[in-house]
Amino acid sequence: MSENAVIKLSHLEKSFGENEVLKDINLEVSKGEVISVIGSSGSGKSTMLRCINLLEIPSGGEILYEGKNIQDKSVKLTEYRAKVAMVFQQFNLFNNMTALDNCVKPQMIVLKRTKEEATKIALEFIEKVGMSAYVNAKPSQLSGGQKQRIAIARALSMNPEVILFDEPTSALDPEMVGEVLEVMQDLARSGYTMIVVTHEMGFAREVSSRVIFMDGGYIVEEGTPEEIFKNTKQERTKQFLSKVL
Amino acid sequence: MNFFNNISNILDKYTGLLLKGLGYTMLIALVGTVIGLIIGLCTGIIRTIPTSKNKAVSIIQRCVNALISVYVEVFRGTPMMVQAMVIYWGFAFANGGNTLPLIPAGIFIVSINTGAYMTEIVRGGIISIDKGQFEAAYSCGMNHFQVMLYVIIPQVMKNILPSVSNEFVINIKDTSVLNVIGVMELFYQATKIQTMTYQIFETYLVVCVIYFIMTFSITRLLRLVEKKLSGSNSYTICGSQSDPNAEIRVKEGQ
Ligand SMILES: Nc1ncnc2c1ncn2[C@@H]1O[C@H](COP(=O)(O)OP(=O)(O)O)[C@@H](O)[C@H]1O
Ligand SMILES: [Mg+2]
Numbered sequence: 265m266s267e268n269a270v271i272k273l274s275h276l277e278k279s280f281g282e283n284e285v286l287k288d289i290n291l292e293v294s295k296g297e298v299i300s301v302i303g304s305s306g307s308g309k310s311t312m313l314r315c316i317n318l319l320e321i322p323s324g325g326e327i328l329y330e331g332k333n334i335q336d337k338s339v340k341l342t343e344y345r346a347k348v349a350m351v352f353q354q355f356n357l358f359n360n361m362t363a364l365d366n367c368v369k370p371q372m373i374v375l376k377r378t379k380e381e382a383t384k385i386a387l388e389f390i391e392k393v394g395m396s397a398y399v400n401a402k403p404s405q406l407s408g409g410q411k412q413r414i415a416i417a418r419a420l421s422m423n424p425e426v427i428l429f430d431e432p433t434s435a436l437d438p439e440m441v442g443e444v445l446e447v448m449q450d451l452a453r454s455g456y457t458m459i460v461v462t463h464e465m466g467f468a469r470e471v472s473s474r475v476i477f478m479d480g481g482y483i484v485e486e487g488t489p490e491e492i493f494k495n496t497k498q499e500r501t502k503q504f505l506s507k508v509l
Numbered sequence: 510m511n512f513f514n515n516i517s518n519i520l521d522k523y524t525g526l527l528l529k530g531l532g533y534t535m536l537i538a539l540v541g542t543v544i545g546l547i548i549g550l551c552t553g554i555i556r557t558i559p560t561s562k563n564k565a566v567s568i569i570q571r572c573v574n575a576l577i578s579v580y581v582e583v584f585r586g587t588p589m590m591v592q593a594m595v596i597y598w599g600f601a602f603a604n605g606g607n608t609l610p611l612i613p614a615g616i617f618i619v620s621i622n623t624g625a626y627m628t629e630i631v632r633g634g635i636i637s638i639d640k641g642q643f644e645a646a647y648s649c650g651m652n653h654f655q656v657m658l659y660v661i662i663p664q665v666m667k668n669i670l671p672s673v674s675n676e677f678v679i680n681i682k683d684t685s686v687l688n689v690i691g692v693m694e695l696f697y698q699a700t701k702i703q704t705m706t707y708q709i710f711e712t713y714l715v716v717c718v719i720y721f722i723m724t725f726s727i728t729r730l731l732r733l734v735e736k737k738l739s740g741s742n743s744y745t746i747c748g749s750q751s752d753p754n755a756e757i758r759v760k761e762g763q
Binding site for chain 1: 641642644646648649652655659660663664
């Protein structure tokens, strides 16, 4: 398993001053896996994702991408980040660009694709998320669910190896959650490697290949959805699940 | 009446000088504001570079940031008239009495003075941009320069446009202090005309009106541009994400 791990976290630690948020995180993610990360608020889920993308600098341990330590001098941070896309809770579409440009410009800037090539790729993914009618809309003209679908199209347009989702549906009105989850489900089936921090237990149970429960900066329990939801071993996991299910 | 005769006489006889003065005033103010803005954008980009993990680089970064702060404090904390004298005569002092050509010297002085204010304006503009914009851009794989150039600065420019226009208008007025080093801007021409006519009040009144016409019309003009750039007048301020009919649309009044 270790050889084909796309991402491997080994003894990952992160502190903010005195506050130890991640204590000893060990995780291997293989190609094509869909991993749901669950746990109560403040347990360090976002921090773990942000460390993987180096939006936060780990305080200890290692993050390996295809076997290479991403903090090594030999790994170019911008190239690495282009391969690991991130979808944010607050969408974070570029406010100065149309929906289409949000998907086109990063390809041109980072991957040096031509405008035609980038547009073709972007339109393909915008269609995939069902947003073709809105290519010329500015972010301020889109609803939350529409923004998040464009954000997903933007991530896909970079042809990433891994996509990180940080509570992609938590900022949405309940009616909008479905359309975004549907897109994500579709991606999971197409074989994308995904790490999804989520409070959508339905998604975790039905779509993910593995579920991880985090608490207090540790991965307390991990396993298949069946193992986590039906044959829960740890007391803390049981407590958490009893509250959210 | 004597007064009106004097005025029309000044306008008639010294049109050339007045226009020349006005031209230099506008040139120095405009170029100075643009260069000042460029200085402000550069310092803004430099100041927001994430601290390097490399010790040596991070020390250099700290020094550069400290230098920028000193620059801002010094140029905002002293009068531009004094800056003009110090720079102009300082250059002459260091170069064996050779002075700078006047117009470039004027542009230089206004530029670095404006740059100090623009540095603060741009800084405020950058701070007001949501952190998520930076994070999304970085997470796409953009480097700091690309993040600033393609994502942050365009949004900053839109936000700070009113302050930038304001700086331009201030500069139209403040170039008048350059007369102390002999730059032939509008105020300098007034001092010259005044020695020829002996009509001190009338001369400065004419110049005063010219300044006002310039600042007033440019303020109006830039406000129009701001309106154009801020896009459509109707926008959604709140409402339901799912039900388009529940959206509250606001039409901005004129
Ligand atoms: N930038 C930061 N500075 C200081 N503390 C932070 C920062 N980001 C997160 N934290 C702290 O880390 C803890 C875990 O946060 P987070 O990873 O966002 O949790 P989760 O996503 O599981 O809700 C929280 O206690 C939070 O206050
Ligand atoms: Mg979180």
